[in-house]
Amino acid sequence: MAEAFNLGEVFSKFLEVQRRLSEVQQALSTKTVAVEAGGGMVRVTANGLQRITRIQVDPEAFRTEDQEVLEDLIAAGVNKALEEAARMAQEEMQKTIGALLPPGLPLDLSLLGR
Template identity: 40%
Template structure:
């Protein structure tokens, strides 16, 4: 059996070590994203939603003055808008963190 092949000056052991290091960095970035929160609001701040980089809603706040029994649809629309904005911001934040680590490479399944 050959003693490791040479790919651009790297032997197999160096490549494996580098792959392990990158995997550890990716896991750390995923952990950081899951702990980082973003907040979005709708209706002039009447509805606020906080989400993490792993797409979990951690907080939903509704100003009591936004609750109008005669116009539930508006409140529903504000909640929906705030949730969608928070999730979009969380996804963008996580993508930026991963892109910084991967040098802009799009690696499927990371986020």
């Protein structure tokens, strides 16, 4: 005989996932990743909510006569930092709430921190 659908249990599980998501978001706001581009000429830091928190440019990079190269390095660093932050967030979410979700259900982080 099939087990009866328990709406209360489903709602309870939903509330637990929601609570844990909130905890993970709070934790991710304090975790950071730092990446380099151009051999260290540009260093970009992002938090786990995929927000850029710092961009550092080596003073030597400003002495170059090719502004486009510097702009490309900054863009590359920002993109790399956001990718690393997204990867970190995905791993943290999986560790924290993965066991509560049905198998095979992907974690959608597109709304995280928005």
